[in-house]
Amino acid sequence: MTEATSRPVQVHGEVLTTRRVGAYHHLSLVAPGIAEQTRPGQFVALAVGGPDTALLLRRAFSIYRVSSTGVYGGTVEIVFAARGPGTEWLARQQPHSPVDVVGPLGRPFALPREPVSATLVGGGYGSAPLFGLAETLRSRGSRVDFVLGAGSEQRLFGALDAKRMASTVAITTDDGSTGLRGRVTDVLAQVMERAGTDVVYACGPMAMLQAVSRVCADRGVTAQCAVEESMACGIGVCMTCVLPVRDEDGMTRMVRSCVEGPVFRGEAVRWEDVGTVPDDTYGAPAAAH
Amino acid sequence: MTEATSRPVQVHGEVLTTRRVGAYHHLSLVAPGIAEQTRPGQFVALAVGGPDTALLLRRAFSIYRVSSTGVYGGTVEIVFAARGPGTEWLARQQPHSPVDVVGPLGRPFALPREPVSATLVGGGYGSAPLFGLAETLRSRGSRVDFVLGAGSEQRLFGALDAKRMASTVAITTDDGSTGLRGRVTDVLAQVMERAGTDVVYACGPMAMLQAVSRVCADRGVTAQCAVEESMACGIGVCMTCVLPVRDEDGMTRMVRSCVEGPVFRGEAVRWEDVGTVPDDTYGAPAAAH
Amino acid sequence: MGGPVARFSVRTVPAPERTAEPRYDLATRLASVELPNPVLTASGCAAAGRELQQFFDVAALGAVVTKSIMLEPRSGRATPRMAETPSGMLNSIGLQGPGIDAFLAHDLPWLHEHGARAVVSIAGGSVEEYAELAGRLRGAAGLAALEVNISCPNVANRGLVFACDAGAAAAVVSAVRARTAPGVPVFAKLSADVTDIVAIARACVDAGADGLSMINTLLGMALDLDTMRPVLAGVTGGLSGPAIKPVAVRCIWQVHAALPDVPIIGMGGVRSGLDALELMLAGACAVSVGTAVFGDPGAPVRVLRELREALSARGFGRAADAVGYAHRTDRTT
Amino acid sequence: MGGPVARFSVRTVPAPERTAEPRYDLATRLASVELPNPVLTASGCAAAGRELQQFFDVAALGAVVTKSIMLEPRSGRATPRMAETPSGMLNSIGLQGPGIDAFLAHDLPWLHEHGARAVVSIAGGSVEEYAELAGRLRGAAGLAALEVNISCPNVANRGLVFACDAGAAAAVVSAVRARTAPGVPVFAKLSADVTDIVAIARACVDAGADGLSMINTLLGMALDLDTMRPVLAGVTGGLSGPAIKPVAVRCIWQVHAALPDVPIIGMGGVRSGLDALELMLAGACAVSVGTAVFGDPGAPVRVLRELREALSARGFGRAADAVGYAHRTDRTT
Numbered sequence A, B: 001m002t003e004a005t006s007r008p009v010q011v012h013g014e015v016l017t018t019r020r021v022g023a024y025h026h027l028s029l030v031a032p033g034i035a036e037q038t039r040p041g042q043f044v045a046l047a048v049g050g051p052d053t054a055l056l057l058r059r060a061f062s063i064y065r066v067s068s069t070g071v072y073g074g075t076v077e078i079v080f081a082a083r084g085p086g087t088e089w090l091a092r093q094q095p096h097s098p099v100d101v102v103g104p105l106g107r108p109f110a111l112p113r114e115p116v117s118a119t120l121v122g123g124g125y126g127s128a129p130l131f132g133l134a135e136t137l138r139s140r141g142s143r144v145d146f147v148l149g150a151g152s153e154q155r156l157f158g159a160l161d162a163k164r165m166a167s168t169v170a171i172t173t174d175d176g177s178t179g180l181r182g183r184v185t186d187v188l189a190q191v192m193e194r195a196g197t198d199v200v201y202a203c204g205p206m207a208m209l210q211a212v213s214r215v216c217a218d219r220g221v222t223a224q225c226a227v228e229e230s231m232a233c234g235i236g237v238c239m240t241c242v243l244p245v246r247d248e249d250g251m252t253r254m255v256r257s258c259v260e261g262p263v264f265r266g267e268a269v270r271w272e273d274v275g276t277v278p279d280d281t282y283g284a285p286a287a288a289h
Numbered sequence C, D: 001m002g003g004p005v006a007r008f009s010v011r012t013v014p015a016p017e018r019t020a021e022p023r024y025d026l027a028t029r030l031a032s033v034e035l036p037n038p039v040l041t042a043s044g045c046a047a048a049g050r051e052l053q054q055f056f057d058v059a060a061l062g063a064v065v066t067k068s069i070m071l072e073p074r075s076g077r078a079t080p081r082m083a084e085t086p087s088g089m090l091n092s093i094g095l096q097g098p099g100i101d102a103f104l105a106h107d108l109p110w111l112h113e114h115g116a117r118a119v120v121s122i123a124g125g126s127v128e129e130y131a132e133l134a135g136r137l138r139g140a141a142g143l144a145a146l147e148v149n150i151s152c153p154n155v156a157n158r159g160l161v162f163a164c165d166a167g168a169a170a171a172v173v174s175a176v177r178a179r180t181a182p183g184v185p186v187f188a189k190l191s192a193d194v195t196d197i198v199a200i201a202r203a204c205v206d207a208g209a210d211g212l213s214m215i216n217t218l219l220g221m222a223l224d225l226d227t228m229r230p231v232l233a234g235v236t237g238g239l240s241g242p243a244i245k246p247v248a249v250r251c252i253w254q255v256h257a258a259l260p261d262v263p264i265i266g267m268g269g270v271r272s273g274l275d276a277l278e279l280m281l282a283g284a285c286a287v288s289v290g291t292a293v294f295g296d297p298g299a300p301v302r303v304l305r306e307l308r309e310a311l312s313a314r315g316f317g318r319a320a321d322a323v324g325y326a327h328r329t330d331r332t333t
């Protein structure tokens, strides 16, 4: 697998288009200098609230798609749920509204050197970064299968895109409003079996990533999971976004998900211990005794 | 002289029109329930900054004009200079933008019972509340003369309106870009002489009001001055907007300009002591010794 | 979604006492006095209620906390008296007011006639002055409770603020308690500008305070970048508004943890029903709305309405059940 | 317009040293060390500079103040570690860091190689630990000054924070001063969560501090209204951002008034060049940009540019002339 490096830039972007997609909002932004560098799995951090706002911190969003050509220069697209003051502000923006954008941030999904069979698992808007990934994988000759899950049909994002791109698409919803009633992990093993999966890429709620990682571990398949931790800075300087991750030597460290993630190997993350500092963590208080 | 009483209301207003007028912004707002009650000299307090704003306090603006009829119900018009975050936000609002309005606030200009000769003196956007006043005075048979002053032509507001309404209009600017180079008080005595002025109504910077009050005092003419003090609440509960005013018995009190003003008799305000608590003020620390 | 797994599991805990048809019992107790609901005005942000009556019926609130009153009439400080700051404001009013005589003649009777419960805030420059004020208020009709504003300079001790010294705070509280009718609770209003607010709280309670109010404004300051001098004529001023809410929550939390049986009137940056709920969960049994009134004259009744909705959405049948709920460890989290 | 007459007259005072062609002498002194300009990063808000280098050249700043380093590697606290609040944020990171060995091996050399001046912040749980850190840093290349973060719990004294106790603060400062090379100034970083910040400042200076940094975060807290538990895993956290600027200005003002010769690094809510100027006028000779970096990674260089413009617009030929200017009474106001 290879990893791309990029250098984030801060640009005065502008809203190009806005659109409702089920329960979500889709926004395309003119943000030159970002699109060109973006690899699937990276994210942008947007300033919200406008001048005189009481909201100080940027909001992080997975990059759904980019286009680096066209009359506007580079554009970046995101998909988001309006769930608090920042995302609600963003949902109120109109074409031409200025939006300050920092990106691309974080480490992208690691790509296989050879063609493989890849299964992409998305939960809710978590599927957003998977479509650019699917395109890249396919252009390199890999097989792509999708498993998409959500609370309800309204919260399922990108099923049509997936059908266009993938060999197969399995869909689950908690309420059964579309696809199978249940969770992505109810069908994942079966999909992997059928597709002969070599690598799983996943993005969605932590509980989903944990479950996906377990399914993959059971089958000895690599999982690349994009996590979503609360972030104050998004650029690696504040240490708010950490989670316990095992390094190559098996040592657990509290690792910044904004710069060392958001994509982690599923088996490296200590999912059950997220939200704690395990006693055996490097530098943990318990270890000091 | 008589005084009208009104009961302020808080309404969810909406911007109807916006317009640049020289250095100022003119805004008309749909604000039902306010227009109907407004008397010349009263003001409105507008919430600024939108949701999630760090600006907590309302901004006060003299009511320029009202109309209580028309398809929109009552509308209120203001004229303002964009000079800080609140007024800059207001200047960015577009038709249909929601604006929360409280008004009408404060005591209006006291009106004469009989027809008189009234001279209206406005400095900068301070002329705004004088045009409604002029209309009322004229409809009651009074003679109206205007003296308008400003830093420059760009900052002169309402010269055409004044010409339409008044017997005479005198104009001064600091830089001589229109009218006479100088201050309103350079021409005021002369205008009063010619018009046989019984009462002066003034609104503008404190220094102007002080000078106007002195001219009037010298000639034994009543001055009705609308002041502009920094206000946190605008409704009489916070005590930030006080200035030293002599009452009927000659006792000086720190008086709230939002509810006992903004209109004061010129000779009652201790202009030279504004920004201090004179030693002989009721309840002053010095008096306690 | 996201966030650590721990947060997820916590979120799914069923709220307490969810009943099929929620009753909204908003009553709360300030020690011996029951109020119909927990939303009050904050001292100095509602004068004596009259001006707000134009916007809503002040009798609909739990109580009106009046501007701190002193023995003598006071002119207050010179202007400018306020400066807006990010999500807050500074004020330096200097306790301008009519003095206790005029207050007893005009303000308290007005509140009583209009059916409002009055929590009367008193302020002084010496222990004697506080005691004298308490004595003058004894037996006054409409008086629900006393709030003792001890964030005043102690004339006898180089102007050191009473609230910053446990001994001075206790002396004021015990003098006021001694002169106040037994059925009228005495609340001491604390300042957060101290190294150890729990120590001051304890001293006040030991001295007889029936409850505590917190927090008063934080000491702050702003400079005018045109004049390059302090904005406020009084140089320093009190910082209030949403900016200080995290400090208020922390203080209420600490004091409630240390003194769980002492009723607390919480204040500091409350603008919405959710803010009020936050202070209650931290340990406040009533909540005062201060600076928010300046931006929204109807704020206290709006906060009350939103609080009612917030409590019922969380299955709290009684407002009292929410008091200090965030401390409870007997939940299945 | 408007405002009392007094404000008018003040506004027209000619600014000091207005020259036909303004020079921009931005240099400032941290005691014995001269910096090319007064804008620094704030400890804990810029890591050790490397990440910010992606956005601007950190050598362009007056100095980089590094995240407080401890003797041993530290995992920090559990998550959630932050909560956004009105115009502010709470953090409870728990000083996660690599320990002094890794810092000396990787971070300080990186800063030195990139031409940046490093103000190294140190933190410990005992006087000995601070002293040991100072000793380890002695002679390190690139070290411009030490900032002693005394807002840490004192293990030996029931976790009471050093900065809240004059004696403990002084003990740390004198131990660090004794172990530090004479040419390297030692700044003590004060907390505003005390009854009398001037007393703590004086104790630190008497113990040998060459300067003071202020303010650290205010102790605050937020509750999650879904879980009805504290948002932060660490329960309480430090409040930073524009919300606390008025408190920072007040502290700097008070300490500069009491100790006018002691250099102060000011911080707390600086987001713009005007904010930086405000802290300087209050008495700071340098200004750290903290939380603002999270919202705007380019903030420190932007603040520097805006400060330069603000100084020149006011006719200050030298940044140093603005330091404490708001205290000056020898002006024709």
Ligand SMILES: Cc1cc2nc3c(=O)[nH]c(=O)nc-3n(C[C@H](O)[C@H](O)[C@H](O)COP(=O)(O)OP(=O)(O)OC[C@H]3O[C@@H](n4cnc5c(N)ncnc54)[C@H](O)[C@@H]3O)c2cc1C
Binding pocket: A043, A057, A058, A059, A060, A061, A062, A063, A078, A079, A080, A081, A082, A083, A084, A085, A086, A087, A088, A125, A126, A128, A227, A228, A229, A230, A231, A232, A262, C001, C002, C003, D083, D084
């Ligand atoms: C790497 C990454 C990628 C993301 N991609 C998407 C996406 O594609 N679509 C989408 O809808 N959302 C995405 N999120 C979540 C999104 O950042 C939050 O929904 C958003 O920050 C909430 O802001 P708010 O003001 O509306 O809500 P509030 O809850 O009021 O936010 C308050 C504070 O908490 C932080 N916060 C709250 N929830 C989250 C969260 N889940 N993750 C991180 N920070 C949070 C905010 O940044 C803010 O500082 C992503 C988060 C991360 C870290």
Ligand SMILES: Cc1cc2nc3c(=O)[nH]c(=O)nc-3n(C[C@H](O)[C@H](O)[C@H](O)COP(=O)(O)OP(=O)(O)OC[C@H]3O[C@@H](n4cnc5c(N)ncnc54)[C@H](O)[C@@H]3O)c2cc1C
Binding pocket: B043, B057, B058, B059, B060, B061, B062, B063, B078, B079, B080, B081, B082, B083, B084, B085, B086, B087, B088, B125, B126, B128, B227, B228, B229, B230, B231, B232, B262, C083, C084, D001, D002, D003
């Ligand atoms: C009764 C009254 C009538 C007014 N009428 C008009 C009018 O018709 N047109 C107009 O342009 N302006 C008018 N003003 C002034 C107007 O309120 C201020 O220009 C405005 O509040 C500035 O807000 P800002 O956020 O742009 O500036 P900032 O200076 O950033 O405001 C900061 C704070 O100071 C207060 N403040 C600042 N300047 C003033 C001031 N001059 N008067 C009162 N408060 C101030 C603001 O309300 C705010 O709380 C009036 C003021 C009063 C009291």
Ligand SMILES: Cc1cc2nc3c(=O)[nH]c(=O)nc-3n(C[C@H](O)[C@H](O)[C@H](O)COP(=O)(O)O)c2cc1C
Binding pocket: B238, C042, C043, C044, C045, C067, C068, C091, C093, C095, C121, C149, C189, C215, C216, C217, C238, C239, C240, C241, C242, C244, C267, C268, C269, C270, C288, C289, C290, C291, C292
């Ligand atoms: C303008 C103003 C005047 C105040 N006057 C008093 C007062 O007289 N007595 C008092 O105890 N507190 C006074 N306070 C403090 C408030 O009662 C309250 O404790 C503080 O403002 C925090 O609450 P808030 O953020 O909701 O305003 C005053 C606050 C403001 C803003």
Ligand SMILES: Cc1cc2nc3c(=O)[nH]c(=O)nc-3n(C[C@H](O)[C@H](O)[C@H](O)COP(=O)(O)O)c2cc1C
Binding pocket: A238, D042, D043, D044, D045, D067, D068, D091, D093, D095, D121, D149, D189, D215, D216, D217, D238, D239, D240, D241, D242, D244, D267, D268, D269, D270, D288, D289, D290, D291, D292
């Ligand atoms: C996330 C975060 C981490 C911090 N870590 C430290 C630290 O390690 N050492 C320290 O002395 N101050 C630390 N601080 C405090 C800042 O250096 C600064 O004093 C405070 O945040 C006020 O400045 P600001 O409002 O500009 O952020 C930290 C602040 C934040 C927000």
Ligand code: FES
Binding pocket: A230, A231, A232, A233, A234, A235, A236, A237, A238, A239, A240, A241, A242, A256, A257, A258, A259
């Ligand atoms: S969000 Fe600041 S280090 Fe990751």
Ligand code: FES
Binding pocket: B230, B231, B232, B233, B234, B235, B236, B237, B238, B239, B240, B241, B242, B256, B257, B258, B259
């Ligand atoms: S502005 Fe509050 S009393 Fe006048």
